[in-house]
Amino acid sequence: MQTLFPDSVLLIFCKAPIPGQVKTRLQPALSAEQAAAAHRQLTYMTLDRAFQQPLCAVELHCAPDTGHDFFQDCARHYPLTLKMQHGADLGERMHHAFADALGRYRHVLLMGCDCPSLSCEDLHWALTALHQGHDAVIAPANDGGYVMIGLNEPQPRLFSNMSWSHDQVMPITRSRAKDIGLNLCELDSQWDVDTYPDWLRYSAM
Numbered sequence: 001m002q003t004l005f006p007d008s009v010l011l012i013f014c015k016a017p018i019p020g021q022v023k024t025r026l027q028p029a030l031s032a033e034q035a036a037a038a039h040r041q042l043t044y045m046t047l048d049r050a051f052q053q054p055l056c057a058v059e060l061h062c063a064p065d066t067g068h069d070f071f072q073d074c075a076r077h078y079p080l081t082l083k084m085q086h087g088a089d090l091g092e093r094m095h096h097a098f099a100d101a102l103g104r105y106r107h108v109l110l111m112g113c114d115c116p117s118l119s120c121e122d123l124h125w126a127l128t129a130l131h132q133g134h135d136a137v138i139a140p141a142n143d144g145g146y147v148m149i150g151l152n153e154p155q156p157r158l159f160s161n162m163s164w165s166h167d168q169v170m171p172i173t174r175s176r177a178k179d180i181g182l183n184l185c186e187l188d189s190q191w192d193v194d195t196y197p198d199w200l201r202y203s204a205m
Contacts, residue, residue: 001054001079005127008056008107011097013085014043016068023114029196039114040070042193042202046113047078052120055127057105059083061097091159099154107131111139111148115192116202118147122187126150129185136177138170139187145169147190155180 015022019032022039030038050058058080062071066082075082083100087093094110101108107130109123118139126137130150136158137150144167149158158176162169177184193202 003054003056004124005056005107005131007105008109008127008130009101009105010050010056010058010123011061011083011101011108011110012046012050012058012113013061013063013093013097013110014071014113015039015063017043017070018068023193025195026193026199030199038193038199042116043070043074043113045116046111047074047080049118049120050080050123051078053124055120055123056109057081059101061085061093063093090164091162094149095154095156095159098151099156102151102154107150107152109137109148109150112192114194115139115141115147115190116205117190117192122148122190126185126187133183134185135182137185137187138173138177140170140189142189142191143167143194144171146173147192148187149173155182 017036017039019036023035026035026038060074060080061083063085065084071082085093086096097110098108107127109126129137130152135152138146139148141147157180158173193199
């Protein structure tokens with residue numbers, strides 16, 4: 001498939017939709033099974049966005065591995081490559097994914113699979129920013145984290161010894177990028193689906 005950015009790749013991190021292990025903050029408003037179904041729906045939404053334009057290669061980075069039927073179904077329906085996540089925590093898994101991908105591509109974006117506000121146009125702009133000389137690009141989240149990050153070189157300091165899932169992730173990341181001396185491009189703030197009100201907001205779209 002010909003793409004607009006053949007030297008780039010989009011990595012999408014995704015957990016297997018196992019009831020009780022995904023989207024647990026949607027419970028008890030949703031049952032464990034309903035939360036897992038919501039996770040599947042959000043993942044399909046994310047993949048639809050990723051392939052809305054032929055931007056770049058796409059890899060689905062799976063946890064705990066690529067064997068779940070859901071991941072195999074994704075690979076049948078979308079022209080993507082399945083990869084397994086490696087690492088003890090989220091930061092280690094993200095750094096490993098970047099280091100591996102940047103051995104194969106010049107520019108790499110990494111995102112999760114639960115951000116309805118992140119559009120195909122946002123992905124296009126992020127890739128453009130990396131091509132135009134920014135060292136890193138990031139899409140902050142309204143909750144103080146971020147929903148996407150892109151790099152041209154591995155930057156382990158952005159991910160090591162980081163406590164995740166709190167409102168200081170983005171400020172700490174911004175400070176670390178400044179300390180490293182990275183030319184950082186920030187996109188508009190985004191919202192993702194973490195809580196039941198978030199799910200209702202997404203469902204009303």
